[in-house]
Amino acid sequence: MAVLQTCSGIKPLTSLTLSDLGWSAFHAARAAGEPGLPARVSLVARDRLEALAEIGPVTLTLPGKQSTGEFAVGDWLLFEPENHRVLNLLERKTLLHRRAAGTASRDQLIAANVDTLGIVTSCNHDFNVARLERYLALASAAGCLPLVVITKADEAEDPDAYRHRAEALSPLVAAVTLDARDPEQIARLHPWCDRGQTLALLGSSGVGKTTISNGLTGRHDGTQDIRTDDSKGRHTTTARALWRTAAGGWLIDTPGMRELQLTDAAEGIDSVFADLSELAARCRFSDCGHDSEPGCAIRAEIDAGRLDPARLARWRKLQREDARNSETIAEARARSRGFGKMVRSVMEEKRRWRGD
């Protein structure tokens, strides 16, 4: 199964050290004294995990009834070398997750231990401050560093203007402009995916994610498919995996990355809008709606012309989106607990009725 591909000039998968794989002091501390060998998950299938260890690629199985749904690409775990069974999932440094599509609200893991979230946009109408803020909040909630990658610089008159606008959004933001089709320009992204570093890309359709990912991994066919099983049966997934980059690091490319919605991101939103949340803390009322309440610190800034009311509107919109999604997951959990209780009481009732 062609899950992974090495690039010419870099180490083959069988001679990678743990540091090559992205192992850090954080994980070493969690694994200390625990039995088993460390491995990093490169693919999550319904019945098994594919992973990379110092001994090379391994296929791992889970004990008992444990579901592979609890694992994400990029996870670190410990496994028994004799039978390739998973012993222990190690705590994650960062985690990207989303609300699963469909009516059943479910939290779905997308990728773990991603160091940098590459937020891809273009020097054109795709460049949208509200969308960038949303992705920045998501990166912050996941614990990843944000990198704004602005493609199609070759089509813009003043690409630096886009970079400055992105960098103005938060002191944490680094931004890079490039023509993603040019290998020399792609190399500007190498510091974020060199040895031990893991990068994941997020962005709207058509902004150039596939082009960047091909440029970084040396993979020329974006549709190099892998066969996997999931709850819906056997099917083909496009590169739902951990890819080796030419710079010696890793690129995580999962289909779920492309439709990330905010959930449980309240803290991430507050970090992107730190100026607003700090102001809000100075409003006279702790539940100030920042509309017409007396003593509103945010209104005072707007009235003084120091704050753009549009930024307040964007902040509130993200808070509402996050509240709505987080609530639905919490509610769904409560519902499934309630349903479980109901099933048990019906079963008990039946047993009593049958007399066993």
Ligand SMILES: Nc1nc2c(ncn2[C@@H]2O[C@H](COP(=O)(O)OP(=O)(O)OP(=O)(O)O)[C@@H](O)[C@H]2O)c(=O)[nH]1
């Ligand atoms: N001029 C120019 N074209 C680019 C650049 N980056 C990507 N493209 C082109 O834009 C089109 C879309 O690029 P993709 O890499 O497929 O975009 P994507 O983000 O992967 O799109 P989805 O697969 O739909 O999510 C392709 O025709 C690319 O060749 C760039 O920096 N400059």
Ligand SMILES: [Zn+2]
């Ligand atoms: Zn207020």
